[in-house]
Amino acid sequence: MTEDGTGTFEAFRRAESLVAQRRPLDALAALAPVLDAEPDKPSVHLLAGRAYLGSAQLRRAEAAFQRVIELDPTDHYARFALGRTLQRLGRYPEAQTQLRIAAAMHPVPEYQEALGEISARIAVDRGR
Structure with a gap:
C-alpha cells in the first residue's frame, strides 16, 4: 500500500x-x-x-x-443486510427486528417486502 x-x-x-x-x-x-x-x-x-x-x-x-x-447506527442498508443474513440463519425474530428498523429508517419497497416476507414466515411458524 x-x-x-x-x-x-x-x-x-x-x-x-x-x-x-x-x-x-x-x-x-x-x-x-x-x-x-x-x-x-x-x-x-x-x-x-x-x-x-x-x-x-x-x-x-x-x-x-x-x-x-x-x-x-444510521446505516439502514447494513441493518437490511443483517436482517437478510439472520433470515438465512433461521433467526427470524432477530431478522424481523433488523428489517423493521431498516424499513423505518428508509421505507423503500425492497425493505418493506423483506419485512413482509419475514413477518409472514414468523406467523406461519407460530401457527404450527
Missing part, C-alpha cells in the same frame, strides 16, 4: 467490482489488506459483509454487518 492510500482505494474498488461480478471469494482476497489498513471504516466492513454473504459465510457476514452498525 502506498502512504497516500491510493493502493488501499484501488484494492477497495477492485473488491467492489468483484462483488458486483459475483466473485465474493476473490473480493475478500482483494479486500483483506483494506480491512487491515482501515479497520474502522464502515464501508470496508459493509463490502466485506456483502462478500461473506455472497459466499454463504453467514456468521462472518453477520459479524461484518454488526460492525458497520456499531460504527454507524
Whole structure:
C-alpha cells in the first residue's frame, strides 16, 4: 500500500467490482489488506459483509454487518443486510427486528417486502 492510500482505494474498488461480478471469494482476497489498513471504516466492513454473504459465510457476514452498525447506527442498508443474513440463519425474530428498523429508517419497497416476507414466515411458524 502506498502512504497516500491510493493502493488501499484501488484494492477497495477492485473488491467492489468483484462483488458486483459475483466473485465474493476473490473480493475478500482483494479486500483483506483494506480491512487491515482501515479497520474502522464502515464501508470496508459493509463490502466485506456483502462478500461473506455472497459466499454463504453467514456468521462472518453477520459479524461484518454488526460492525458497520456499531460504527454507524444510521446505516439502514447494513441493518437490511443483517436482517437478510439472520433470515438465512433461521433467526427470524432477530431478522424481523433488523428489517423493521431498516424499513423505518428508509421505507423503500425492497425493505418493506423483506419485512413482509419475514413477518409472514414468523406467523406461519407460530401457527404450527
